[in-house]
Amino acid sequence: MRIPAYSRRRSSGRGLLGMLQGRLPIILLVIGGLAFYWFSNQKEGLSGRKQMITMGVEQEVALGDQSYMQILSSEPVLCGGNATSCGTDERQVVEVIETVGERIARAAIEWEAEGAPVLGLGKTRGEIPKWGTLADKFDWEFKVIASDTPNAFCLPGGKVAFYTGILETAANVDGVAVIMGHEIGHALARHGAERMSQQKIMQFGQMAVGATVGDMGAGAQRAVMGAFGAGAQMGVLLPFSRAHESEADMVGLELLTRACFDPREAPLLWERMAELGGGQRQAEITSTHPDPVRRAEAFRREMPKYLALYEQKCGALPPR
Numbered sequence: 001m002r003i004p005a006y007s008r009r010r011s012s013g014r015g016l017l018g019m020l021q022g023r024l025p026i027i028l029l030v031i032g033g034l035a036f037y038w039f040s041n042q043k044e045g046l047s048g049r050k051q052m053i054t055m056g057v058e059q060e061v062a063l064g065d066q067s068y069m070q071i072l073s074s075e076p077v078l079c080g081g082n083a084t085s086c087g088t089d090e091r092q093v094v095e096v097i098e099t100v101g102e103r104i105a106r107a108a109i110e111w112e113a114e115g116a117p118v119l120g121l122g123k124t125r126g127e128i129p130k131w132g133t134l135a136d137k138f139d140w141e142f143k144v145i146a147s148d149t150p151n152a153f154c155l156p157g158g159k160v161a162f163y164t165g166i167l168e169t170a171a172n173v174d175g176v177a178v179i180m181g182h183e184i185g186h187a188l189a190r191h192g193a194e195r196m197s198q199q200k201i202m203q204f205g206q207m208a209v210g211a212t213v214g215d216m217g218a219g220a221q222r223a224v225m226g227a228f229g230a231g232a233q234m235g236v237l238l239p240f241s242r243a244h245e246s247e248a249d250m251v252g253l254e255l256l257t258r259a260c261f262d263p264r265e266a267p268l269l270w271e272r273m274a275e276l277g278g279g280q281r282q283a284e285i286t287s288t289h290p291d292p293v294r295r296a297e298a299f300r301r302e303m304p305k306y307l308a309l310y311e312q313k314c315g316a317l318p319p320r
């Protein structure tokens with residue numbers, strides 16, 4: 001009996017497209033739905049970049065508060081309620097973090113009142129995003145966690161934590177201000193809400209693709225999900241993370257300069273960060289953070305504007 005040619009073609013080595021045949025309309029519908037959802041939630045952020053944010057500030061702040069409470073109750077807070085001791089050195093560290101944080105938070109409130117320009121992002125005249133000012137509404141808190149992990153964060157709502165493991169790299173008060181400004185920059189630019197919104201849409205997309213490939217063989221399902229997952233990671237999440245980092249760097253530089261910390265410390269801080277990685281950093285393309293050397297370069301490129309801003313706000317720069 002003669003075997004029809006098409007059935008041989010269909011059974012041998014079908015490609016990804018072959019496997020998707022027949023399901024294409026559903027997949028296109030899902031992609032179209034996601035795209036509509038994506039575009040209808042676009043908001044122009046601090047840098048002028050469109051950000052996809054599907055939650056309100058209140059919800060975001062509530063999530064920030066909740067995470068902060070969880071972290072503080074499970075980690076040793078320096079001179080905090082669960083601290084076994086609080087010596088002079090510990091007290092001093094806490095005071096430095098609180099003082100730097102409060103100065104930058106105050107500068108952020110004034111900066112937002114001026115329309116939140118970011119010289120390093122080419123925004124010499126500011127316009128507050130549609131979501132309004134944030135720094136004046138945040139209930140700011142600054143804590144130090146006794147841990148060797150080199151880490152620091154500012155959660156939505158102005159909840160800041162510095163880990164003692166980052167203090168050696170910070171090296172001085174201006175270095176603390178560079179890290180503080182960067183972390184507060186993430187919070188004021190609502191990067192947390194943006195990441196959560198992106199994750200939500202990615203999960204939904206993966207669920208939808210998962211449902212449409214449901215009756216394929218296991219190998220075929222893996223191929224489709226793998227292709228989708230890799231695209232989701234490389235195409236959407238990581239480049240946005242790099243954009244987040246660069247934005248936070250420049251918002252941070254703006255804030256620390258306005259708070260009269262020395263902007264010249266910013267590139268030096270990131271050069272010290274590079275050493276922290278022990279030379280084992282991932283290639284920049286697969287890393288969620290820009291290469292520290294590139295960051296230092298970006299800071300140096302924008303420095304003349306910030307030196308001028310410093311002198312305008314704070315007087316002559318201290319000699320170095």
Ligand SMILES: [Zn+2]
Pocket residue numbers: 182186244245248
């Ligand atoms: Zn960052």
